[in-house]
Amino acid sequence: MSGSSPSVPRVGVDIVLISRAEDLVRPERRRVLSHMLRPEEIAACTRQGRLDPSAVAGFLAVKEAVFKLFHQRDRPVPWHSLRVDGGAGRWPVVQLDGTSAELAEAAGMKSEISVSVTHDGAYAVAVAATMIRS
């Protein structure tokens, strides 16, 4: 994802209600959550043996914000190929493989993705930014 062609910035933003993550961390919903977060991401959202809904909401918001960079309307979020490395006190880092890498290529992404996530009250908000071939 590099080259000398002109490029333009693109951003994606997403907001997740933490109450929705509270629903997803219930044991009976684990199948759904496991489809959205990889095992290492679930581990990163676990505090003292329990899934932290606020952290889960943050991870989901990051993935959705990154997905918006692809400008895809007819595809579902490729949750597992959008990998988020992060956790309490660490800047999140995103890596793409499989379907996500293909969508990034198709979108003309020519740089790494920068992400930022914040939590306040009932919400987690994430912003993702990258450069796109113009």
Add this chain to the structure above:
Amino acid sequence: MRQQTTAPIDQIKGWILAKHENRTDVAADEDLIDNRLVDSLSFVEFVFLIQELSGVEIDMDTLDIGDVRTLAAIQKRFLAG
């Protein structure tokens, strides 16, 4: 004694309505995604439900959203026949 069963498409409609208390119905051609009746966070559960009711395995990485965008499309693609 006859047992009444709910048609799969009505179970899908019921799942949507349960999440949107302000709604009383969903039209067959109503766009579920654009009208935010199904959003990205509920999408995975939604597809699992279609999979369960239809018996068709759905690969979410290759799924064409158009196949699940309306109740009519779901009926045609996954529940017909």
